[in-house]
Amino acid sequence: MTELPRWDLSPRFGFSTPFDPKIDDFMAETSSQAKAFKEIYENHLDTKLLNAILEYQAISIRRSTVSSYLHLSYDVDLNNDALKKRKGEISERMAAEHGDFLSWFELDLASLEDALLTAQLEKTDTSSSAEEKNLAFFQSYIEEVRRQKPHNLEKSVERALTVRSPYVGTRPLVGFFVKELSLLTFHLPNQAETDDEVNMEVLLSRMTSSGDATYRAECLKNLNEGLGNHIVRVSALSLSAVAGSWSVENKERGYKALRSRRNLDNNCPDEVVQSLLDGVKSAGVPLCKRYYDLKKRILKSTQGLEKFTWSDRNAPIDIPKGEGGSSGNEEKKEEEMISWDEAVKMVERGYRKFSPRMAGMFMDMVREKRIDVPAIDGKRGGAYCAGVVPGIGPFQLLNFDGSKRDVATLAHESGHGCHDILAYGQGHLQYHPPLTLAETASIFGEMIVFRDLLDVASSKGERLTLLMSKVDDVINSVVRQCSFDRFEELAHGARDKGELVASELDEFWMQAMKEYYGTPGEDSPFDAYDNVSHLWAYVPHFHSVPFYVYSYAFADLVVGTLYRSFQTNPDGFEGRLLELLSAGGTKDFVEALEPFGLEPQNPSFWADALEAHLGGLVSEAEALAAELGYA
Template identity: 30%
Template sequence: MPQTDLTWNTSLLYSAPDSPELEAELNSFESMAASFRQRYFEKISQLDPQSLLSALREYEAMQVSMAKPFCYAHLLFAADSTNEINRALSQRCSELGNRLSQQLLFFDLELMNMEDDRFETLCSLQEADRYLHFLRSIRKFRPFTLKENEERLLTRKNLTGLSAFTKLFDELSASFRYTMEMDGEEQEFTGEELLSLLHHPSPDVRFRALTLFLERHGEHGIVYNSVFNNMALDHGQEMELRNYTSPIQPTNIGNEIPDEAVEHLMETTEANYGLAQEYFRLKAKMLGMDKIRNCDMYAPVAESEKKFEFNEARNMVVAAYTAYDPEFGRIVEAFFSERRVDVMPRTGKSGGAFAMGISPEAPPFLLLNYTGTLRDLATIAHEAGHGLHFVLSQKQNMLNYHAPLPLAETASVFGEMLLTRMLLENESDPVVRRSLLCAKIEDIIATTFRQTVLTRFELRLHRERSKGLLSNVRIGEIWLEENAKLFGNAVEMIPAYQWGWSYISHFIHSRFYCYSYTFAELLVLALFQKYREEGESFKPGYHSLLESGGALSPAETARLAGIDINEGNFWQKGYDFLAGLIDELKAIV
């Protein structure tokens, strides 16, 4: 595949950032929103049910039309935040989106505050079925919602508050270049390329790579301190205004999971930290070390870890999805053949990986930072799963398009399992099987135990910030203390790891998102086990789960595939599965 084919073809959305079509759409939105506001402001509670339905359809149509240019701007910015045209368009869309939110937020507020009997009359209409989950979801925020003028003020100040600090974090992090000696000469790396060296066979290279990456963030500690402190302070003040009892409560309400259930999920995870420590000690034995450092956690257990050319990796991922369902394979292949994937790392490009679902009418896109490791191969399967989920849920309307956060990782993690099992079934070499098992175990540890560590850290950060400004030393102490609970005496943390909190974008972009990974991983382990037991009869229910998008609660959605997440020992079953993988690895070792 030529190098040019490894970048996004964003012309599928618009021909260029200065295209007349894009300009016309952006210029139309404020008058569109103003017209909608003029017709419906302070009138929602007096409308008859059919007129309310018409208003809902108009609102939905606006959301669809606005999503496309705003997501286009985000894709350009993510691909190259150093490009002035991309930066200008991104900022323009941020400011426009903020103004539109101020104009339109009355609609949610008035729906939220309708009298119960009128609201239930609307919900009882057959034509309202496709909007039910959206309607009932926003009503859950009724006790925590302010008056319209106050909500508009909070939305307006986000432009110079949360949004500004988020953009600062993104631009600074994407701008870093790193120089490190490799094979006797100085070489230049992006952050993603440097982190990929954590899979290098040399302990010295792994240590130097992680140290350099973290210390560079530490050099900009004043900026990161300001970002984290101000975002936590802003969130805390808003929680106080809205009378929430904890910083995580709005996330839990949005996820439709009670606070107690989230706490039970994390406590069950913490009770199984010993499994991770058992694996870390086993990993040290495989590496011939007394104790591994946290820079060694992803070290190859073979003499040299296999590298995968991108085309090879792409074909393997497509094959894994095709073997499960030919339709899934066609959907995943289309991301590559239609150039809806940006593949390689470069300066100015966003780090990590993500999938962007725009609307039920526009094609989703994937971002990767591919460096050829086994972990990167799994990341392709992961993001392709997100993309598959976005495609299948396009049968929903815009207001129910996006899956709730706890289920947003379901298809992605399931896709990784499909890939891992395909690789294990086709591999007889015990050395390679050992590497594959290690990779899967490490992935489960990263998406369950580590995400709980991140959530506990985030909770402590927000709670301590409510008492006063936090120094980088104190933030680092909280970070190391929470990680120490997972590592125990099985893993030594390197000195630079005090800055390990500073680069994690979930803390900035999606507060308290991280436990959703734990939820999804354990759910998928249950789903995958059910698939292995039931075979073909499992597939229709799983297909329905993905198609449902955000039309149902997490519990209702899981029930489509025959899973009851409220079963008493449901979460523990996932860790029993992990224990089985560790036993399988022990047998090989």
């Protein structure tokens, strides 16, 4: 594969390197600004709220600019100890500055008497759309801050927690875990001992793209053993600290349930989240098992598979060109690798078919070098899109290795980028959507690219291959993520009884797997769960954002329902979706989905969405497989 593009941060941020003296000058100015902010506005929000919010936003933009630049720089250079030290020093300065000069603001805003807030809102010049003249523009931000009032602690306590966070909170442990994970390397199967090892992203890509069951099984074995040598202990230590901190915070701040803190951040009632989890357990798990029964039959026919194990879960389906059944004697093939240029064309074409505007945003991200593409050593694993601040972001981090799944990841992260660009008009304090809607554009981006590829497929065999790959992705987003949530539930529940250890977490992982995928030999399509006990140890969300993972299931089911709405009633749909994305964090999920006739607060919504979305795809794959002789 030719040299892959790297992002170029300097033109957008204005800093030449993370060690640029301009950063220090910029931070000194920001610190002076923050000190003046406290002197001018503390105890005066009853009359000066609009100006205070505007100044707080301006300071937040400056702080986010520096922290984002350093985080992005570090995430592609994790072995650079000097950069790590630099990032840590700036983080410590920011924590002290926030505690001393800024932490009071949202606490006072949350406690501001309703009458005093209402009086200022009533004075708003509603005839003007100019942000700087309109307090009502910030209504969503104000409401979000004030929802936290019952859970805020005394000012002195909040300040102390903020100032200490770089030193004694979970952040240092989580940072250490992320770095150690990035340093892991593995031997590929059939690789000579003298050959260079590969990082985890490459190993996973090779496993999921191989048409050889033995090769896949060896990849998974190498992964599980590699995690077990060291990372499980680091991950257990970090996860134990995160779960312990989460428990203490929940009790001290008065959250009523394990997920309530995350749900409040998402402006999503506990009951709705529980309804989602229950729906996936009751309707999603049977669909998942039904699909894997189909996949098992096809792999036995096309690859001569003798035993269906966890390493075969994401295996590619390669239908012979004759499109019919197979004896399993065909030569085993690796999934055809896709070049970066081809991947860009695929995503651009799919986006353009739905929305030329989104396609234009995507191509701008490519042309403006906003995507760091290659899977290289010393780089953070996985993929993400950082919105940064309006006027500078977004930037995507990928670990592209040329697989079909990498194309889906590009479509996914580019959806996030489009969402950010559309929402920037809400201002820095309001452009971030709640997690329940944060994955909407990204998963919709995957869906439109998938449907475009399905439309141009040249044969029924190719269509079945694409359908099976898509069902793999949906199950990973819905059922697997909810099994992750169950693992977190078990781990956090046990933390109240003492420190978590790796062997205990292994057991919780296996319990969650059996609850969602069944017990081999009893109620599972899998014949065995070989080499899977340590796989919990490489999931970063458990550490950085506890109980985040259900948002993937939430978004995938919402997007599946939205896409079916688009198929049946396409008129005006693009405009409605772009309007939803443009709202950023100013609408909750109920209000945002109302124009589409969706009612996610209805208890039956999730089971119905599963049957329509995942069930529809599984039925489509089963029908096509039957036509091709794989029933």
